[in-house]
Amino acid sequence: MxxxxxxxxxxxxxxxxxxxxxxxxxxxxxxxxxxxxxxxxxxxxxxxxxxxxxxxxxxxxxxxxxxxxxxxxxxxxxxxxxxxxxxxxxxxxxxxxxxxxxxxxxxxxxxxxxxxxxPALLVVRSEAPQQDFAQFLAHMRANPGRESYGSSGVGTGSHLASALLMRRAGLEATHVPFRGGADQLTALRRGDTLFTFSTIPTIAGGIRDGAIRPLAASTPDRASAYPDVPTVAESGFPGFGVYxxxxxxxxxxxxxxxxxxxxxxxxxxxxxxxxxxxxxxxxxxxxxxxxxxxxxxxxxxxxxxxxxxxxxxxxxxx
CATH class of the missing domain: 3.40.190.150 (Bordetella uptake gene, domain 1)
Structure with missing residues (x-):
């Protein structure tokens, strides 16, 4: 047994x-x-x-x-x-x-x-005269179609956030797609584009060294890493959120x-x-x-x- x-x-x-x-x-x-x-x-x-x-x-x-x-x-x-x-x-x-x-x-x-x-932040290079989101909007409205924005590719979050902002604010700008976040940021820092939305890991170094300036966040709530940066939604565009x-x-x-x-x-x-x-x-x-x-x-x-x-x-x- x-x-x-x-x-x-x-x-x-x-x-x-x-x-x-x-x-x-x-x-x-x-x-x-x-x-x-x-x-x-x-x-x-x-x-x-x-x-x-x-x-x-x-x-x-x-x-x-x-x-x-x-x-x-x-x-x-x-x-x-x-x-x-x-x-x-x-x-x-x-x-x-x-x-x-x-x-x-x-x-x-x-x-x-x-x-x-x-989250993504709308950023400009530090040499740009726009100090905040309101000045950015004023500049874009005064220069319809004369500025360009970069993205990390067609249909990416950085592209869609910019496209939605252009639509909601009634702005015109030329989209310049790049192969990825690194090229997107290089073009911004050179002045080839005026602005871009980019995720925080890509731009944190540029913000720390003063090369780029954050103006607004794409998320419904402020990014915890940059609590002083207002959101697009609270800056006159309720419901905005692309991330x-x-x-x-x-x-x-x-x-x-x-x-x-x-x-x-x-x-x-x-x-x-x-x-x-x-x-x-x-x-x-x-x-x-x-x-x-x-x-x-x-x-x-x-x-x-x-x-x-x-x-x-x-x-x-x-």
Missing amino acids: TTRRGVLAAASFALAAPALAQTRQVRLIVSFPPGGSTDILARLVAPVMERHLNATLIVENRGGANGAVGMGALAQAAPDGSTFALDAGGAATNPHLMRGLGFDYATAFAPVTRMTIL DFHALYAPAGTPAEHVERMAAAGMAAMRTEELRGRFSQLGLEPAAEGTAAFTQFLSQQRDRMGALIREEGIRLEG
Whole structure:
């Protein structure tokens, strides 16, 4: 009898072992290359999330096409709770800008939780005479069509924030897209463009050394890293808010218990006190929220960005 029980126990353990192995590792696709804010966020929160999940997070960078490459990999993953993705604001804009992706942003994924808001600041170079947002508006109104603004690419948050401001304020300016934030900032500092919206990690050094001057924030609330900089919304344009965000997603069809467990881990990480200083340094505003709230936010953000993209006739180049 003892031998028989031992054989049965061993058989039961052998059958359970694969299931246990699946729950001990979770693949986290990061839809941007190493070194950027999305990647840094993933590696900051991974240890905290691992403790809550009782699992090892395997971070896998799959950058390209404003996050679409990584999200494409997620769309092909099995919906068994073993694979998730951390993406940025492209989840709200890419559906309106890209065709032939091989997946539908609206149906291929299960929203898990929003992690951050990534504010952008409207900045000019320090030599520019505009000392504040009111002077900037006055200058633009006095010089319709004579100034230009840079962005990190067509359809990016920096482009859309500027396009929305031009529309809301009745201003005219020429859009100059660049390959990324570094080129966008170089052009501003040279005086090739008058202004740009840029995320805080890209411009913090220029603000510190006095090379550029922040005039307004793109978010509904002031950026915690620059509390003295007013928002566009409070400066005469209520409701203005264009910004990137980081969020977790699962493949569509992932069981609700896996989604909720990952959401709880993500929210716990964003509420961890010892990480708040690093979030502030990176210009990330924690925005931990449950799955239902995030799903509603994402739907509203897609509708809002889609309307702006259509109104402005924005198309990807090439």
